[in-house]
Structures are given as structure tokens and as C-alpha cells.
Amino acid sequence: MIGKTNPIDLRSAPIRPERVASVDAQAQALAKIPSQALAKTPSGVEGLDEITGGGLPQGRCCLVCGGAGSGKTLFGITFLAEGALRYGETGVFICFEETERELSVNAASLGYDLEKLKAENKLAVDRIRVERSEIAETGDYDLEGLFIRIGYAIKTVGAKRVVLDTIETLFSGFSNTAILRAELRRLFAWLKEQGVTSVITGERGEGALTRHGLEEYVSDCVILLDHRVVEQVATRRLRVVKYRGAAHGADEYPFLIDASGISVLPVTSLVLAHEAPNERTPTGVAALDEMLGGKGFWRGSSILVSGAAGTGKSTLAAHFVEAACARGEKAILFAFEESPRQIVRNMASVGIDLQRWIDAGLLRIASTRPTFSGVETHLARMHRDIEDFAPAVVAIDPIYTLGFVGGLAQERIMLLRLVDFLKSRGITAMLTAAEAGVSGEIDQAGVSSLMDAWIQTRVTEQDGERRRSLFILKARGIAHSSAVRGFALTSQGLKLLDARAGAGT
């Protein structure tokens, strides 16, 4: 039995018998986050809905807080734009800081055309400008004017979604904070009555989530955005601090903002519950398949290819993706050392024609310098490429260049997430890693345990010649050859030499 400790925050929810019962079924609850318990509204933010088990709490308020430049406004824009474009829900954007024009420009940076949405009556924008210098207070008042304007905007387009960005600006316009607090509390309750799902943004305060303690009033869902710079590399992270009445991933997740919107890299496997397909994926090298019981690797498995520089790891990876394309499957080759053109040219020299598959739309080569952005950003981008292209096979060449950025422990966690993600999608992945020395440097990082199979390549000098060889260090669930096989890189690709004929030992 699982003990009484439960990571789900139960303090905020009344303890009912069915909830207590579910504590025992914690693993299942996390794997299949219950959807009936609480209606969810898809956030439109790629990946976030996986973390929250479906989206933001429907008909309630969600607080999104973070420092300057952490992406709060863009979060709000995405929530509304995706709501209108993908889920047929109209929205209202109430901006307190930016002008309507600035907002449209910001949205355009994510690829959304707010003007078009406004023209189609899918979006209403109201800018609320509060200038302390032109306001004098002469007695008792309330914020009914704000309610009326929001209500009017909601009615104009029949909105289901509302964003208030950033409502705390009101505190700089009015001096009576007692009135403001009471009115904000009333506003959030009122928004719920309107049947809209709201996103309220708040500036991160010192020692608190928001400067004016909005988290006290918005208790249903709190999301924290963070933008930090480590070793000159900027990294964005997202954390679901609170989600009343629902299980959610509690970690920090890297997220990405670029021309195609916001996306979050979720941990897809809160428990190890991957499918275990009974099919095999050939490696693209017939003789290597022979060594693996004649069929290759299990579909959906992760394969590590390690070896010193120049031992043929990239060629093996190229064979692997080429073979997938030849079967009519889609593949992505992530490269961190060479440009796509260099790769195509180099692989053509060993008889692997990658260009053909790029032209056929089956292969995508994605290459970037890992130092260009943080490791999380990098992985988030890979994650999105994979979501977008839906490949059956992925090769990452090499994973260890990624290690130049960020600490090792962090690196390993990120890699674990990536491998988990690939497995959850049933994608067969080949990852190469360069070994600096002869010793098992890779094993120290504990990466090998994440991998289902491990091929090592090496070069030995013999009779005045450098000879390449490879062997299968492990292959879970496959009766594999334990021979060390010599191989050559020929103009027809990687050819294994006859057993015992290669450089032995």
C-alpha cells in the first residue's frame, strides 16, 4: 500500500470519501488525471494541458504571475487567440499597461493576427488607462465602471475567455487600497458568475507571488512563469503552483516563446506506463540487424551509440533515419555539429542519399548550435518539432554537445524527460554520444540506464591501420550477438566485416 503521504494538495479541497479513496490509487490518478471531477478549458499553450490534465479550470480564474518579460502577456494572448482559432471560443482582452496597438504587435510576434480576430468579432480588446495625475478622490467609490466595461466587452462578442493584463496597475492609479482589495475580490467572484474562464496576470513581488497579493483572491489555479539567465543563457520555465481540486505536475517545466507561439515541455510520464510495442525497427544496416536477432531494435526503444570521434556514429545515425524513410516512415535528424547541407553532402560520400527523403517530405534535419540557447529551450524546441512533424524515428547526433550548457544533473533530468517523451509517442530514437576517453564517462552520468540498447563503436590501430569496430553492449529484451564486429565506411555505406575478420578484442 502506498502510505498516507500524497503530493496532491488536499488542503485546499474538502476531503470527501471518494477523494480519500483515490489516495490509494495515487499512481493511477496521476497517470489518468480525472477529467470528470473538474471541467477544463484548453489553455492553447502547447504542453500545458498535458501538465494540468486538460487545461485551466473552466469558469474560474487563473493567476499567471512572473517578473518583467516572463511572458505573461503572451500567455494571455495565446489563451485567447488559440481559444478563438482552435476551440471556437471568443475572448476579451482587458489591457491595463499596453495600448491596443502594442498588443497587436506583440501578438504578431507569435504569429497571431489580433486585428483580424477583432474584425471577425472573435475578440474584444479594451484598454484601461489609469493616470494618477488626472484622478482626484472625493469620497467613497467602487470599481463598478470596470465591471461594466468588462461585462460590455464580454457581451459584445459573447466571450467565454477573459484576460486581465495586469490588473495590479490599478494600485498605482487609486490610493484607497482597502476599496481596491474589496473590489478585486468582488471582481473575481463576479467573473466566475459570468461563466467565463479568466486569466489574470500579476507582476512578481518580493517574497510573494504578486506585488499586491492577488494570489489570496485567485485560489483556483496559480501558474508561475520564470525567466532566468544562467551562464549568459536565458531559460524560461513554468510551474503550476496550485491547481485546486486536480492533480497536476508540480515540477518546473521549460517553455519556449518564438514565432510559432508558446509551448511547454511536459513530463509526459509521471509513471512508467509506456506501451511496449511488439514490432521491431530495423537499423538500416542489415548485418547489424542480424546481430539483433535479425530484426533490429524494438519499436519505441531508445538506443545509445557511443564512441570516440570519427568512429562512425553519425553514419550509423544516418543509416537509421534513411532506413525509416525508405520504409515510408517519417524521421527527424537533430544535429548539433553540422548544418543540414554539410550532413547531406557528407552522408552522400558514404552512399546515403538523404536529400531524396528531404525532398519527399519524409525527412527533416534540424540543426542548431546548442550554445545558442539553454538546454531546456533546446529540448523544448526539439519537443515541438517532434509534435509538429510526428516522426516514427528520431536520431539525435550527438546528445552530449548539449552538455556544454547547464549542469550535469540538470542535463540528465532533461534527457530523461526527452527520452520519456519519445517513448510515450512510440518513437524509436537513436542518440549518439562522444566519448572523450576510453573509460565509461557516459555511464558515470547515469545515462545508460535510461537506454534500452547501447552500441559502442571504437577505433583500434592494427598493422599500421585504423580499424573500426562495434559491439552491442546491451539490448533489453533482444537476444543479441556479443561479437565485436569490425566495420568499414564504404561508398555504399557502413559495412560490417565478417565476424572474426575485423579488429578483434
Next chain:
Amino acid sequence: MQAAEPEGKRYELLLFVSGASPRSLRAVAAVRTLCEQALSPGCYALDVIDAFRDPDFARQCQIVALPTLVRLKPAPRLLLVGDMSAARPLAVGLGLGP
């Protein structure tokens, strides 16, 4: 058009209220009284607007709090927020006080 005040000022005022709430009624009464006492008839225009009935106008005038008295003229634009129970800020805000 109309006779100006001795100082040459003409007042254009908009009072936004929320229905017939006690606070709104107090504000209307206070503003009317002040205008009648301090300004000569004909040199000011006061419109009382129910924000519930004309939300679009409230939006154009950047109304957030209610009641709000908007001084459109003389410039600069000024917003007086509250039930106008504090007579001095109201008078000062209108440029009538000391």
C-alpha cells in the same frame, strides 16, 4: 455661444453613476449643489450618465471607478472619483476652491 464666467472659463462636466445607488444619488446631489452655488447658470453644462445604460461611452471616457465626475473643460481633463462627500477636494478639483 453662452456667456462665460467672469474668469472666462466654461465648464463641461460629465457625471458617471451606476444606476440609482445611494452613492450615485449622493454624488449627483453634491455636484448639482456645488455647480449651482459656485457657477453661474449658463457657464456650465452638466450631464449625468448611467454607465449601465451607456457602457460604450463609459469606455470612451476611460471610466473605471463609479461615481466619476469628468471635467472635460477647462483643460486639462480631470477625473474626480467618489461620492463627492468630501466637499473640499471636489471644489479644488473643479478649480473653484482656494
